[in-house]
Amino acid sequence: MTGQGPRFQPDLLTEMFRNPLDPGYADAAERRASGPPKPAWRLAGARGLRLVVLVAIGLLLAVAYRHVVAGEPESARAHAGLVDEARGAQERTDELQAQADALRQEVAALRAQALGAGSGELRALREQEAATGLAKVVGDGVIVTVSDAPAQVDPTTGKQVTPEGGRVLDVDLQDVANGLWAAGAEAVAVNGQRLTATSTIRTAGGAILVDFRPVTSPYQVTAIGPENMLDSFLKGPSGAQLRGLKAKYGIQFSTSQRDDLTLPAAGTDVPLRYARPDVSPSPTPTGGGR
Template sequence: MTSGPARGGAGQGPGDRRPRVFEPDFLTELFRNPLDPGYADAAARRRNSPSSARGRDGSSRAVGLALVVALGFLFAVAYRQTVAEEPGRSQARAGLVAQIKQRQAETDALAAQADRLREDVGRQRDAALSGSQASRLRRLEAGTGLGRVRGDGVVVRLADAPAAEKDSVTGSGGGPPRVLYTDLQRVANDLWAAGAEAVAINGQRLTAMSTIRSAGEAVLVDFRPVTGPYEVSAIGPGSMRERFDDSRAAYLMRDLVESVGLSFQVRQVDGLTLPGAPEPRLRYAEPSVSPSPSSSGVEGSSRPEPSGSGASPSRSGGGR
């Protein structure tokens, strides 16, 4: 068995030559002509019919022009509507601002009247009580924050910084350039820890029930707004200034002065006067409705006393 002639004429004799056959290379043809022949035919037909191309170009221009006209009309209508409603919005805003200022003036007048009535009540009470009892009551009021006090102390002044420039890369600033309610909380707490006997923020006396909170960007002291610059006044011993300078609040505020530009000042003041806080609204416990004896198994029910006992439980819980 002999092998057949190889492809391409290898092993053929000189008198029996055949033409060499080359098979098509698919990958080479794909890279040489990447587009389908149908696309080339469509492009050729488009080049051979210039009238249809001009018609399509004209229709596209007409559609674009109509779209531009429609958008311009919509913008014009929106601008006219905005300009027409601006006087009404400005008037409503001015009315709200006037109402707010009126309510603030009324609130300030009522607060001043309450202070005068409180002073009248205090004078009449002192006249009705003996000297020792009135003196003891005034000391208790001063300690709880309900009485006006006078003495030497310090004033801590906090003020917002100018608006910080945003970083060009990250888009964020170096920190909040305004005084936060937490800053006032830290300063007040560290003044108490330094030995303060009475503390007030912008004239608002702090008591054991006082709160320092925020509502949006506003700072509330006992639910009354205070605005910067903030002055935290404290009456206490002579060592209070030095102890407060070594506190954590003072250290953090000095760091904020260097980082974001907040204003932080502490000064000694002689003869400082702090007003009294408003009378708190006291809540008293009231006994609940006694359940029926049949519901002795329900939580909170009382077991009926045996008849003839006549004994009442003592307040101090005697008998244990």
């Protein structure tokens, strides 16, 4: 049809792109151009004010930088002091543990001398000690190695970080140890720490403790047991759990069968507990009569 206006009127968005500048800005620019020039003192005052503001901001930044730089050596010294203190405590603990092991061996030698080297009582005692973790054992077994997921580069900081969920937890080591026990293990150790009936595997902060001694990745769970122990472990729920952790979080694990493994004795003596019958008198029953 001729003689008619456009069929579609421009919408608000099209009008904004066509005239992006508000007319008020153009009117203000015209007034400034047509008005008298600003006095020199006013221009000088504006420049001076900007200069004062820039100087004040620079001073604030300089003071903040000096405080940060001054505090960094102090925090570094505090961190280094804590590290040295922790290392010293660990060294003292290792020395005490070595003394305890030497005394334990001396007691075992005196006991063997008292009971007789080939006596049946001594053989039975040594078997009980090996079963409870109080004596070292030697035999064929398996090693299950579990380690954190490979570190990745943080795009923000550029540092190597372990991905979320990729760190081995205490419950993972508990599951591995329980799976080996269920597969027929006779003795189990985690990074050289022998497990007993009262052993604990737990987390303290970011570290995993086995009987209150820290262990780090990679974690080696060593077990002595029957020949088919590794197959039973991998086919059981613990093996399936490890495969799931590797597929979902990237946690690495490997298994190997070894001959002539040596598992040390437990680091601490296992407290002996005895069951005793309850000798307290039972309450006299009260019967109601009619």
